Amino acid sequence: MANPILQVRDLRTQFATEGGIVKAVDGVSFELYPGESLGIVGESGSGKSMTALSLLRLVPEPGRVVGGQVLFRDQDLLQLTSEEIREIRGRDIAMIFQDPQSSLNPVLRTGFQVDEAMLAHGKPKNQARARTLELLKKVRIPAAESRYKDFPHQLSGGMRQRAMIAMGLANAPAILIADEPTTALDVTVQAQILELLADLNRELGTAIIMITHNMGVVAGLCTRVLVMYAGEIVEQGPVEQIFANPQHPYTWSLLKSMPRVDALRHERLRSIEGMAPDLLRPPSGCRFHPRCPFRIDKCFTNEPQLEEVGPGQRAACWVTMDRARKEMGADELKDIRPGAGSNVHPGEDR
Amino acid sequence: MAATAAAVVTRPIAPEQASLWSDAWRRLRRNRMALISAVYLTLLVVVAIVAIFKTPYSYRAVGVALPYSGPSAANWLGADILGRDVLSRLLVGAQISLIVGVGTQVLVLAVGVPIGLIAGYYKGVADSVVSFIINVFYGIPDLLVAMILLLLLGPSLNNIIIAIVATRWMDMTRLVRGQTLALREREFIEAARASGAKPLKILFGHILPNALGPIIVQATFGVPAAILFEAFLSFLGIGVQPPTPSWGSMASDGLAAIRIAPHMVLAPSIALSLTLMAFNFLGDGLRDALDPRSRR
Numbered sequence A: 001m002a003n004p005i006l007q008v009r010d011l012r013t014q015f016a017t018e019g020g021i022v023k024a025v026d027g028v029s030f031e032l033y034p035g036e037s038l039g040i041v042g043e044s045g046s047g048k049s050m051t052a053l054s055l056l057r058l059v060p061e062p063g064r065v066v067g068g069q070v071l072f073r074d075q076d077l078l079q080l081t082s083e084e085i086r087e088i089r090g091r092d093i094a095m096i097f098q099d100p101q102s103s104l105n106p107v108l109r110t111g112f113q114v115d116e117a118m119l120a121h122g123k124p125k126n127q128a129r130a131r132t133l134e135l136l137k138k139v140r141i142p143a144a145e146s147r148y149k150d151f152p153h154q155l156s157g158g159m160r161q162r163a164m165i166a167m168g169l170a171n172a173p174a175i176l177i178a179d180e181p182t183t184a185l186d187v188t189v190q191a192q193i194l195e196l197l198a199d200l201n202r203e204l205g206t207a208i209i210m211i212t213h214n215m216g217v218v219a220g221l222c223t224r225v226l227v228m229y230a231g232e233i234v235e236q237g238p239v240e241q242i243f244a245n246p247q248h249p250y251t252w253s254l255l256k257s258m259p260r261v262d263a264l265r266h267e268r269l270r271s272i273e274g275m276a277p278d279l280l281r282p283p284s285g286c287r288f289h290p291r292c293p294f295r296i297d298k299c300f301t302n303e304p305q306l307e308e309v310g311p312g313q314r315a316a317c318w319v320t321m322d323r324a325r326k327e328m329g330a331d332e333l334k335d336i337r338p339g340a341g342s343n344v345h346p347g348e349d350r
Numbered sequence B: 001m002a003a004t005a006a007a008v009v010t011r012p013i014a015p016e017q018a019s020l021w022s023d024a025w026r027r028l029r030r031n032r033m034a035l036i037s038a039v040y041l042t043l044l045v046v047v048a049i050v051a052i053f054k055t056p057y058s059y060r061a062v063g064v065a066l067p068y069s070g071p072s073a074a075n076w077l078g079a080d081i082l083g084r085d086v087l088s089r090l091l092v093g094a095q096i097s098l099i100v101g102v103g104t105q106v107l108v109l110a111v112g113v114p115i116g117l118i119a120g121y122y123k124g125v126a127d128s129v130v131s132f133i134i135n136v137f138y139g140i141p142d143l144l145v146a147m148i149l150l151l152l153l154g155p156s157l158n159n160i161i162i163a164i165v166a167t168r169w170m171d172m173t174r175l176v177r178g179q180t181l182a183l184r185e186r187e188f189i190e191a192a193r194a195s196g197a198k199p200l201k202i203l204f205g206h207i208l209p210n211a212l213g214p215i216i217v218q219a220t221f222g223v224p225a226a227i228l229f230e231a232f233l234s235f236l237g238i239g240v241q242p243p244t245p246s247w248g249s250m251a252s253d254g255l256a257a258i259r260i261a262p263h264m265v266l267a268p269s270i271a272l273s274l275t276l277m278a279f280n281f282l283g284d285g286l287r288d289a290l291d292p293r294s295r296r
Helices: A048-055 A082-088 A110-119 A125-138 A144-148 A157-169 A187-204 A215-221 A239-244 A249-256 A297-301 A320-328 A340-344 B002-010 B020-029 B032-053 B086-122 B124-139 B142-153 B157-183 B187-194 B199-235 B247-255 B263-290
Strands: A006-017 A020-032 A037-041 A063-072 A093-096 A175-179 A207-212 A224-229 A232-238 A307-310 A313-315
Touching: A006 A048, A020 A048, A020 A063, A020 A232, A037 A048, A037 A215, A048 A063, A048 A175, A048 A207, A093 A157, A093 B187, A110 A125, A110 A144, A110 A157, A125 A144, A125 A157, A157 A175, A157 A187, A175 A187, A187 A207, A187 A215, A207 A215, A215 A239, A224 A239, A224 A249, A232 A239, A232 A249, A249 A320, B020 B032, B020 B263, B032 B086, B032 B263, B086 B124, B086 B157, B086 B199, B086 B247, B086 B263, B124 B157, B142 B157, B142 B199, B157 B199, B187 B199, B199 B247, B199 B263, B247 B263
Parallel strands: A037 A207, A037 A224, A093 A175, A175 A207
Antiparallel strands: A006 A020, A006 A063, A224 A232, A232 A313, A307 A313
């Protein structure tokens, strides 16, 4: 594979709150290759959005990136001056947000806002205008000329998200970060937007970082996926492999709790019991152990590191699903309850 | 939610609902008091401009009529203590009032908008300093600040405007700061930042347009407050200096002769009241028209 376009090393983002320090992103490392589409999945509060915002140094107060490196084209984005990082934003790395309703300025005309994304990086006004019309057509907004003059509230939700994507692509960035871009849209529009992103990824070679809680979105768009839990990456690898053979119990649980059209009628949809951990006081050992069906004694005290579990696949787990299947009857398990597997077939000396 | 639902329902019926401004104009036109006020104020401005070139008599010509004489065909609003024509003086007074009213608000905007934007957007030390100064100014009585400034600077029209701005800039600054604090957390500001917009662009191109409605309303209410304050200063004798007439000093002159020549008090007082009322009605109308929640 070619050299990575973005290398994130040991990224740490923390929030100083009255109750103490919240480690929202705790030692995240990954690479992004040119033209690839990388998914970052996890529940709310797993740190996936903060990871994305940290890359562009857009973490809201009182949050701060406290450590690590974000290498893009041989420079560490975390070391740039605020003017230098401003030039990277939108030009080399663009970002689109969850709610297209609130991420467009309500009092400015839609087309003008796309213009502005280019004007901010020094493109002359008449060129920007022509490119905006081209972009609006590219993201399949019908009647682009008249939509150019519309205010955001005159557009539908899907159309607004298309306009946001046009804004993101305005400067032909190398990387497009999409933070849950389909969450606020209804299902048919979601599919259209994902298809659009996949086409743009293919045609323009823009690398996409797709942040989502929806495994289905990952399956549809991404080639590689990172699974985050409590501010850490717990598993990563090629999408087919992760879906076919997840090794971390959390990934396995996420996939089990995903509704599927091809599921058998009698098969129940399972949810993961328990709640996402309080990051002010993260659990000892493996952070997933309080909710893990297959925990063993070691999980309570020792923190596992990411280790090779298959070709290109890495997971941070002392047990891994291969063993849980063999020894703990994972495939017959009815509920994803804490300790469910390890209690039926106690592992090790528990 | 109800507002959005209503908007969706009304859209096919009112397709001309294009922007905040055309919407606001449509609502303002339905407000009769605001409309009458706007017409009155337009006339006042026209009259004040005409009065620069032509008044029935010179405002400073003494003895054009008998001192204290009441309204007559030659002097519609009578004459004052020196036999000067009250109508001519009233018209010139209108110029003074409008210059003071509009001039102070222009300066208040020039001071309050940038300071409020910066304090609200950057927060931290800048905001603490601005908030502290605002509180200090609120703590000192308006009249004291104005009197001290006028004593130091001397009572000219420019200095009166400066003195009034010194007592009135805080409201606008606080309003803009508050609006900015709320707007900076909105997602479209984050989106603008993520697209590489410069800080000045975010302040004046994204935040300010969204705060324009409340700012316009505040400025509209600020005009009558400034006119009243000028009248008050002139009434006390530290405002516009004779022989230049001001509605305040005219009322003050007339007060001494209220038993024999009530028209000397009534003419400037009624003009002042009508003008203040008109600005307040217009401000109310603008507030209702620019409030997106009051969809009518």
